[in-house]
Structure formats: C-alpha cells, structure tokens
Amino acid sequence: MDKNLYTAIEASLKAGKVIMEVYDTAFDVEMKDDNSPLTEADKNANDIINSFLLPTEIPIISEENKQTDYAIRKNWETCWVVDPVDGTKEFIKRNGEFTVNIALITNGKPVLGVIYVPATKTIYFADVEKNSAFKGELDSHNITIEKVLEVSKPLQPKNGNSKTIEVVGSRSHMNQDTLDFVDSLKAEGKEVKIVSKGSSLKFCLVAEGNADVYPRFAPTMEWDTAAGQAICNAVNIEVISKETNKPLVYNKENLLNSYFLVSK
Structure with a gap:
C-alpha cells in the first residue's frame, strides 16, 4: 500500500475516535465567520490529522487550518486536502451521517482518498492510479491497518442497466436546480428514485453501486469533495464541473467548487 494512503487511513481512524468522544457528550456549537457551525470535534479531529500529516512534509489544506496564501500554494505540486468533520450539521443532528475526509492531490488531481464514517466505523479508501477502491466495516477505531485491509472489499458501481435511476439528494441542500435535474430525467421517460445522505457519503453511494448519479448544484469547498472524487475516480466514475x-x-x-455532477 502507498505509504501516504496508509498514513491517511491511520489519521482518519484516530480522528474518528476523538470525534465520537465529543459526539457522546453535551457539546457546544460555535458559528464561524461564514455562519457554518463548529464544534470541539472539528478542532480535535483537525489536531489529530495534522499530527499524522505534518511529518509527511506535504503541505495541508484543511477546512480548520489557516489557509496559506495562493502566492505560495500555487507552487505546490502535491498537497493534502482535509475536512476533519464533513457534515457538521449532521453531527449536530446526531444522525451519524458525518465523515472524516482526507485526500492527496497531485497537480490538481486527487490521487488518494479516505472517507471514514466514525458513527458506523465504516471506511472507504482509494488509490486512483491503481484503480483500486475499497470499503471496510470495522469493529473498532483502534484497528490495525492490516486488519482494515483484511476486512475491506472492492467497491463496485452499478452497471447502469436498471430502468430506475437512483439520484443522490442532499439532506440539507435539495434546491430547485436539483429538482429541475430530476425533472429532466423524468422527461426522458426514466423512473427516478431519490436517495438521501449527508456529507461525502453521497460520493460513496455512487462508488459502491447504491446510486447512479449525484448532482450537486449548491456550493461546496474543495475539502468537501476531494476524497470523494478520489474514491469515485478509482472506479471510473467522473466528477464533472458544470462550469x-x-x-x-x-x-x-x-x-x-463549481456545481458538479457525479456519474459514469
């Protein structure tokens, strides 16, 4: 296994552990300058992830880090892109649909990705160059990498032959543009079923064959999508900008990010 993927998996598991420690308490919620919520889990997970990624000497773009000026960033050939808790709103609602997202980017493209779901101890990870993507159902946040590999199975997207198109809709962002997209599919005579999930799990639904397409016609940031795109790209699913x-x-x-569409 690529050593950076090994590091990202280990970081995601340890971050998941501290996230759940907060999840099981009466935590406080702050509002950031952009009016998005922030909890102790975001901060603690970010500290843990930084402690694993900084020794790689690869620069980091994280939602919870102070952003490096583009005059410096533009010279980065490779960087990490991290969201310590993707789906903080889902975390606050306590519905379990939040994730740890860690991706490695080279020349603007995701090459490795990890998405960890702490509430269910489910992990997705991918190496794009090797066209390999896996899902593992774990029994502990403290599991070894060897055990992760042992219990993980390859992801298999849908073959696209079904009469029904399963469209991933956000729990928090189902807007008119998305509804119009669904209507356009129906106008082509297709039967449409909406599948709802929070956070980057929407990418995972398509990558593992539980949905056909994920239209995202609402704002996202790079840390929301990088790991999900890596996992999708590894199984030949595209994440295409509408712009x-x-x-x-x-x-x-x-x-x-611009609006985008995730599909084969």
Whole structure:
C-alpha cells in the first residue's frame, strides 16, 4: 500500500475516535465567520490529522487550518486536502451521517482518498492510479491497518442497466436546480428514485453501486469533495464541473467548487 494512503487511513481512524468522544457528550456549537457551525470535534479531529500529516512534509489544506496564501500554494505540486468533520450539521443532528475526509492531490488531481464514517466505523479508501477502491466495516477505531485491509472489499458501481435511476439528494441542500435535474430525467421517460445522505457519503453511494448519479448544484469547498472524487475516480466514475465540463480540480486560488455532477 502507498505509504501516504496508509498514513491517511491511520489519521482518519484516530480522528474518528476523538470525534465520537465529543459526539457522546453535551457539546457546544460555535458559528464561524461564514455562519457554518463548529464544534470541539472539528478542532480535535483537525489536531489529530495534522499530527499524522505534518511529518509527511506535504503541505495541508484543511477546512480548520489557516489557509496559506495562493502566492505560495500555487507552487505546490502535491498537497493534502482535509475536512476533519464533513457534515457538521449532521453531527449536530446526531444522525451519524458525518465523515472524516482526507485526500492527496497531485497537480490538481486527487490521487488518494479516505472517507471514514466514525458513527458506523465504516471506511472507504482509494488509490486512483491503481484503480483500486475499497470499503471496510470495522469493529473498532483502534484497528490495525492490516486488519482494515483484511476486512475491506472492492467497491463496485452499478452497471447502469436498471430502468430506475437512483439520484443522490442532499439532506440539507435539495434546491430547485436539483429538482429541475430530476425533472429532466423524468422527461426522458426514466423512473427516478431519490436517495438521501449527508456529507461525502453521497460520493460513496455512487462508488459502491447504491446510486447512479449525484448532482450537486449548491456550493461546496474543495475539502468537501476531494476524497470523494478520489474514491469515485478509482472506479471510473467522473466528477464533472458544470462550469468547465471537465473534472473538478484542486488547490485553486478560490477553494470554492463549481456545481458538479457525479456519474459514469
């Protein structure tokens, strides 16, 4: 296994452990400058992840780190892109649909990705260059990497032959543009079923064959999508910008993503 993927998996598991320690308490919620919520879990998980990634000497873009100026970032060939708790709103609602996202980016493209679901101890990880992506159901946050590999199985997307198209809809962001997209599928005579999930789990639904397409016509940041894109790309699923009609790219001057579509 790639040593950086090994590190990312280990970091995600340890972050998951501290996240659940907060999840099981009466935690406080702060509001950041952009009006998004922040909890002790976000901060603690970020500290843990930084402690694993900093020794790699690869620079880090994390939602909870102070962002490095683009004049410096633009010279980074490789970087980590991290969301310590993706789906903080889901965390606050205590519905379990929040994740740890860690991706490695080279020349703007995701090459490795890990998504860990602490509430269910489910892990997804991928090496894009090797076209390998896996899902593991774990019994502990303290599991060894060897055991993770032992219990993990390859992801298999849908073959696309079903009469029903399963469309991933966000629990928090189902807007008119998304509804219009669903209507356009129905107008083509297709039967549409909406599958709802929070956080980066929406990417995982498509990658593991539990949905056909994920339209995201609402704002996201690079740390929301990098790990999910890596996992999808590893099983030949595209994450295409509606603005450029090309794959989403990373370490941009503006870390905000365009709207995008995830499909084969």
